Amino acid sequence: MHFANDLGTGRHLEHACARLQDAAVELETVLARLPGDEQADLHEAIGSIMETLQLIASAHARLEPPIAAD
DSSP: OHHHHHHHHHHHHHHHHHHHHHHHHHHHHHHHHSOGGGOHHHHHHHHHHHHHHHHHHHHHHHHSOOOOOO
């Protein structure tokens, strides 16, 4: 039963990652159109998204069942 909960949580984390990646791509598109002096906030937002993605990936990795040794 616990494993089933982990799978559901894992799927939610994967969906969250996909949405964050889409947001980062959108922000990068907007960033390319802004003058240099107006880019700082978007750079910070993209950096925050990347940090969040790393945290989610770490949490997701802890949910993965251990691989059995041969």
